[in-house]
Amino acid sequence: xxxxxxxxxxxxxxxxxxxxxxxxxxxxxxxxxxxxxxxxxxxxxxxxxxxxxxxxxxxxxxxxxxxxxxxxxxxxxxxxxxxxxxxxxxxxxxxxxxxxxxxxxxxxxxxxxxxxxxxxxxxxxxxxxxxxxxxxxx
Numbered sequence: 001x002x003x004x005x006x007x008x009x010x011x012x013x014x015x016x017x018x019x020x021x022x023x024x025x026x027x028x029x030x031x032x033x034x035x036x037x038x039x040x041x042x043x044x045x046x047x048x049x050x051x052x053x054x055x056x057x058x059x060x061x062x063x064x065x066x067x068x069x070x071x072x073x074x075x076x077x078x079x080x081x082x083x084x085x086x087x088x089x090x091x092x093x094x095x096x097x098x099x100x101x102x103x104x105x106x107x108x109x110x111x112x113x114x115x116x117x118x119x120x121x122x123x124x125x126x127x128x129x130x131x132x133x134x135x136x137x138x
Contacts, residue, residue, distance in 0.1 A: 031092040034117040034126045035099065037081045041110045049075045052083045055114050059102035060095070068098055082117070084126065092119060 037047050037055075052075055060068030071094065074086040087095050096119055104113025118126050 028089060028121050030086045031089045031119060031121050032076075032123045032126055033085045033087060033092070033095065033099075033119045035083050035085065036115045036117050037083075037112055038104075038115045039110060039112045041112075047078055047081050047083060049078050049083075052078055052085070055102075055105065055112075056085070056095075056099070058105065059098045059114065062103075063098035063101050064094060068094065071095060076123075084123075086123075089121060 035052070037051075053073070056073055057069060060071055062068075064071075071091045072088060073095075076084045076086055096116055099114050099116055102113060104111050106112075120126050
């Protein structure tokens with residue numbers, strides 16, 4: 001592009017930035033789930049990755065049989081009674097249905113089950129939602 005100003009000389013304009021690559025992710029490969037352990041006990045204790053894997057495997061096996069056990073799960077973080085998982089996007093509906101339908105487990109006379117706090121195709125949509133439920137309950 002050439003700029004002809006009133007001085008009569010031609011000066012090329014310099015672009016301030018350059019766009020190297022533009023990419024749009026329309027269908028991500030993975031989805032994310034935020035789960036919480038729900039227990040009849042006043043103090044459910046600390047959740048660990050082994051318990052999360054055991055609970056999810058039990059729920060998937062009960063709901064979908066061996067097909068459900070074959071769904072790959074990545075446990076991203078376990079903190080207190082919450083955990084965050086990564087599942088293939090195509091299996092999120094089956095996974096959430098299995099967790100919702102699961103009756104839970106009894107250990108030492110205490111009933112424990114999982115509750116889905118949120119699901120999304122983007123992990124950023126699940127992070128920082130700690131006080132969201134208090135908005136409506138006061």
